Amino acid sequence: MRDLVPGLVILAASFAPALHAHGTQLGNLPERPFDALAVVALALECLPLALRRRWPLLSVALVASGFVLDQLRAYHLVSGVALALSLASTGLHLGRHRRTTAAVLTAAYLALAVALTAQGSGEGTSGFTTFFLLGAFAWAAGAWLRAARAGEEERRRLAAEAALAAERARLARELHDVVTHHVTAMVVQAQAARYLTATPDRLEAALDAIADTGRLAVSDLRDLLHVLDPGHATQARQAAPVHDIAVLVDQARRAGQPVELTVEPGTAVEVGSAGLTAYRVVQEALTNALKHAHGSRTVVAVHQREEEITVEIRTDPATAPSPAPAGAGRGLAGLRERVEALAGELSAGPRPDGGFSVRARIPRAARS
Numbered sequence: 001m002r003d004l005v006p007g008l009v010i011l012a013a014s015f016a017p018a019l020h021a022h023g024t025q026l027g028n029l030p031e032r033p034f035d036a037l038a039v040v041a042l043a044l045e046c047l048p049l050a051l052r053r054r055w056p057l058l059s060v061a062l063v064a065s066g067f068v069l070d071q072l073r074a075y076h077l078v079s080g081v082a083l084a085l086s087l088a089s090t091g092l093h094l095g096r097h098r099r100t101t102a103a104v105l106t107a108a109y110l111a112l113a114v115a116l117t118a119q120g121s122g123e124g125t126s127g128f129t130t131f132f133l134l135g136a137f138a139w140a141a142g143a144w145l146r147a148a149r150a151g152e153e154e155r156r157r158l159a160a161e162a163a164l165a166a167e168r169a170r171l172a173r174e175l176h177d178v179v180t181h182h183v184t185a186m187v188v189q190a191q192a193a194r195y196l197t198a199t200p201d202r203l204e205a206a207l208d209a210i211a212d213t214g215r216l217a218v219s220d221l222r223d224l225l226h227v228l229d230p231g232h233a234t235q236a237r238q239a240a241p242v243h244d245i246a247v248l249v250d251q252a253r254r255a256g257q258p259v260e261l262t263v264e265p266g267t268a269v270e271v272g273s274a275g276l277t278a279y280r281v282v283q284e285a286l287t288n289a290l291k292h293a294h295g296s297r298t299v300v301a302v303h304q305r306e307e308e309i310t311v312e313i314r315t316d317p318a319t320a321p322s323p324a325p326a327g328a329g330r331g332l333a334g335l336r337e338r339v340e341a342l343a344g345e346l347s348a349g350p351r352p353d354g355g356f357s358v359r360a361r362i363p364r365a366a367r368s
Helices: 004-014 017-022 036-051 056-072 078-093 098-118 124-193 200-228 242-254 273-292 330-341
Strands: 259-263 298-304 308-315 345-350 356-363
Touching (some): 056 078, 078 098, 242 259, 242 273, 273 298, 273 308, 273 356, 330 356
Antiparallel strands (some): 298 308
């Protein structure tokens, strides 16, 4: 319905007596009185504008036919302005055969100019050329708007793809952090349990530790599923704060890793992005300690000041091969991305004594 409105407005304006002397006069032929063919020309110029979005090629063909009839009969109707609107709409909405359509319209215009000249038109080459350029400008304006819209749609598509890729990368890091840590702990605990068959009490404690680790893994995976599907019935836990690092340390101890935890006195609770990142740094470092230096002394230090959180994890040299499978090396790379995204710094590498250390500085100003 909205596409019909411009045509109806132009149609109504064509009947206004005050505008009769202001119609489109291509060719400067003597004006002909309004008759039955004028009604046909008027209808062809105005009503097909309703089709300009859905069927732009048909619309411009009908409007151009009405304009040709209007000028050849010298009605000089106000509805002639509909041609400019039709050309602009065709440049905007026509998706196929654009060059062919432009060539056909140009040929039709040349034929009209020749026919008007044969009828005694005094328009001259400059007049016909000026009118043609005005029509070409209307088409070009529509084509420019089409290109601008296509460019904006492409930018939105690329932005959406970039956001999707970033979200996938974030979820991949979360999945890596959750699954690798818990599964590594379970593998180490299960391997150790094989040597405890002669001591039922210690075996039962080891199996309980494996079960607890499995429950933590399921809980963390449910939280991740809640992120993927917010409508999921499971209630997600709040993002892990710094004080939950003690849970990680206890889990590593139960897996057979001697871990010492040092927390700066008076450390405040941090729940936002900075706190979660600190939690993930400790989680990945403890996972790597279990993998590559199982049974070696590990020290975790947490310092939270007003402006930043600093965590440092130091592991002594490995004393025996670890039963856990080797990783792909993406854990530390993902941690570095996390920390740098918060304008922080992360360093990780071997120590002079053969051990390994991980240190992260995470600005609190970046917390969410």
